[in-house]
Amino acid sequence: MDIYLPIAGLSVNALMIIALGGVVGLLTGMIGVGGGFLTTPILIFFGIPPAVAVASSTTQITGTSISGVLAHTRRKGVDYRMGGVIITGGIAGSLVGGFLFRLLQETGQIDTVISILYVVLLSSIGILMAKEAATALGILKTRGGPKPQRRHNPIIAMLPMRWRFYRSGLYISPLAPLILGFFTGMLTVLLGVGGGFVMVPAMIYLLGMSAQVVVGTSLLQILAVTAATTMIHATTTRSVDIVLAVLLLLGSVVGAQYGARFAQKMKPELLRLALAIIVLGVAFRMGLELTWRPAEIYTVQLL
């Protein structure tokens, strides 16, 4: 069943896109990541222009994260104060990211920058997660027992102005989450990802937030920043394809519900190990693409 995408300007198999959304949704429900890091590269692989793929997968992430936010709010798993600070940074970051995006597009370096960022981020996070999950599962043995965990990062403790974040159980400077939000906001615009795969580890290991509010607050931040990013793309690059986003959503919102049910029946460490393997796979694939002779030496862009 072929459907014409009005902004991307080509026809795609609708069922294939819905299925892609479904798989990504399953991951979202199971692990709590938006799945943008999978959607964007696969859409580009289908021949959808990179700008449209980035913008439309951002729109899709907004939809998949809302149900998560609602569920976590009911369980009091969202720190709105912390979320507010991160979102403020995130929106500022997405504005700067939008500016960078246009600059890179004009000089023709956007594809390379996107690929390098993906490879660096995904491989470092993938290795961290795989190690952590393998240790928890007892596959890897830690030498000399687990290290005593530091509750506070010394650099973050040095920052001025301290606020109390009750739900996160923190008394820290709001500058730290603000800067963190800023960088993930930039990533959202540049890569078409929600940034959950960066945000969640950073919240746990850098800020030291309490585990119950990490996923909910990260989802709230993703929701707000992807909504803002959709607006930025819609008004500047004009590459949000609403038909593509709806097709992806049809699959992913349903997939997310089933994913959430599977997640309750599985070991969380096993899920994290699975995510780590997927993340490393994507990183490896993109790394190959950067170094192997590309299929197309020439690209054409309308002025």
Added chain:
Amino acid sequence: MKRLAAFLLILLFAGPGAQAQPRLVPEVSHRQVEIRYSFTGAELLLFGAILYPRGRLPEERTDVAVVLKGPMEPVVVRERRRVAGIWMNVGRARFRSAPQFYAVASSRPLHAIIDERTAAIYELGLGNLQLSPGGGIQAEELGRFEAGLIDLMRRGRLYQEDPRGVQIEQGVLYQARIGIPASVPVGTYTAETFLIQRGRVIAGAVREIRIEKLGFEGFVARAAERWSFAYGIVAVATSLFLGWAASALFRRRA
């Protein structure tokens, strides 16, 4: 069919004219191509009649070439090269007028029926496109970029060359089929027909074709351009609604 009947009627009246030069009466199967939700490309039939003076066929063989050309746009062509182990865009060239679609079909291979100068004047053949390159670039380098552009467009079926795509029936009726892919850009296209004899163009005629996005697809594309802010709001609201609806639906069932 109605269009074909009207066409034959015109022929009947215009047929036995006493002009000194041959004339072409071209027609296309669609004056308008509509891009709708299930658009996967289209096939255009370009056909017509050759009217010779006094209705007599010439002694020397004539050939027909048809060209379907899309709107001209300025483009940048970028070239990847390996830098420190990574393939990235290094070189670039601007072309001020690259057709977004170009298909040529002829009754025999172009090089066999037309001399080089005439082909260049009428922009017949992929080697004769006048892309008007921007300045500041070496000629040989330019050739590489041009070849890259043409090769890329050709594989996307946006540039086509069919050396035997025109059939001529009994010397007077010709027809050619040209396929357009789904990724074709919108705009006004021209369908040019050339009658060629002894390497020269002896008659030519043009028809216009409009390729448009209509219905819902057209509305979406226009909305994204004209009311971009409202479009963004609608996109966000739609995705929020779908996400909320799914979770509400599943919660009730669970």
